[in-house]
Amino acid sequence: MSETVARRRGTSLELGGEELGYILVRETVARRRGTRLQLSERDCVRLAGEELGYILSEYLAECDMRRAFISGFTGSAGTAIVTESAALMWTDGRYYLQATEEMGEGWTLMKEGQGSFISILSNNWRGLAVKAYFIFHPNRHSQLLRADNVLGLPVTPSQGKYLSDNFSEGSHVGVDPNVLSYEEWKIIQNDMKGSGVNLVPIATNLVDLIWEGKPASPSNMVVPLAIKYTGKSCKHKVEEVRSKMAEKGSTLLLVTALDEIAWLLNLRGSDIDYNPVFFSYVLVTQTQVHLFIDESKVTLAVRNHFNEEDLPVNIHAYNKIHSFIIEQIPEQTGKVWISSDGSYSLNSMVPEKIRISEITPIALMKAIKNTVETQGEPQFIGLGT
The missing domain is CATH 3.40.350.10 (Creatinase/prolidase N-terminal domain)
Structure with a gap:
């Protein structure tokens, strides 16, 4: 979407009080879209994990590209989490550069898998370093499961861990239950276990509320x-x-x-x-x-x-x-x-x-x-x- 179209928006969406899960994007990003949001500290929303859309498919019709609309990132794998003070994008190593180039001002790239044991093994020279470390430090196997203990890389938290660490007990994470798979829901929920932070299904996708000129759903013949x-x-x-x-x-x-x-x-x-x-x-x-x-x-x-x-x-x-x-x-x-x-x-x-x-x-x-x-x-x- 061009900046010209973005400037023509001017939609106002006021959210707050005890509305659970109703936040869309932080103020700085919202202004870029020409949209004003008023958000409470308790609110946050997760947008279209794995770019799934309502049909839970890796590939989407234009009408389901909500994550791309709100962030600018068009890669096929990525998860946006938006709070009152942050807008973050989780994606894997295939899309680090693309996400950095495409995302709008105010978005933070979360390098999914960075610092994990699996991500190290996926890179040849790092994999060799890990194998060597096993040989010379056989008693430190458990520490090897954390990559930062090997190469000093920062560990990117999972989405659930991030939410647990950044929200207080009793906070609510709003999720459109149509765009998140049951498996993903359970993974995030398990990562937040014991934190008092809760996933809350919301009835209306918040991106749709501000997406003026949203493409119509395809009506092609079968x-x-x-x-x-x-x-x-x-x-x-x-x-x-x-x-x-x-x-x-x-x-x-x-x-x-x-x-x-x-x-x-x-x-x-x-x-x-x-x-x-x-x-x-x-x-x-x-x-x-x-x-x-x-x-x-x-x-x-x-x-x-x-x-x-x-x-x-x-x-x-x-x-x-x-x-x-x-x-x-x-x-x-x-x-x-x-x-x-x-x-x-x-x-x-x-x-x-x-x-x-x-x-x-x-x-x-x-x-x-x-x-x-x-x-x-x-x-x-x-x-x-």
Whole structure:
């Protein structure tokens, strides 16, 4: 976004008092965007970890690039934490230079992994130094787990550790539960354990509140992929999935990964540049398949595709996924399978005692190519083919 556009904003967002989790960006950064924020000391917010967006994918449509909008950093991996007095960006070694060049005034780069034992081993000469240190100091193995004891490098704190160290007991960290995976949520929560600092889900993404001219969500048509490219009908794939579900005692599988949905249903889309996927969710039971999608994307060709492959699919509005899950949970006689890579919002709706948080069977099935797929790879580019 150009500075000219930024200067035209002038939005005012007043936050404070006992509003939990409502802070967006510190005052100096806010002025750069032409936005005035009034923030309480108790508030802070974490923005789009791993640049996940609402679809929890490494690659995003423009409408989901919230982290890039607020910070200027466009790398595919990064986490922004914004408080009343600081704006920080965690990213890995691939993006140190890019983040430094792209981020706006007032942002601090947090070099993710710096000072960790793993990061040292990732560099050849440092790895040799560590190995040598093991040989000559065999009794100091535990100290080697802290890289600063070896090379004197500063250790970048994890996001949870930073929040624990910089906020007092009773402080609240606001998180949009749709943009953070369940796995990431638990990691941060564990890092803050005992500190009295709490993660708090917020109903509205704060970046969206000030993003004037935010790009619309893509509305590109979904297209079916012929069996001559897939080698297996979607009905056959669903039957295999149901078999794997039965082995785990699962009566409902919630699929959130876009590439898995595209592969399972033999469909392709173009909602994200250079990725043949489409915004959607899928629920699979032992008797039904439910597809949640913008219904305007579902053409007659797609409906005919399901008929031809003999797979009845119930189509629902994309934004009905949460209410539908609420209705379905009480009806389940078995476990609900949802990957922990899915959003905290969806995972937390399923009681832990009936939840399977493992990688989905689709991810494993998709990794094993059939004959048609292996033969078609040189000629055809697509997910799972």
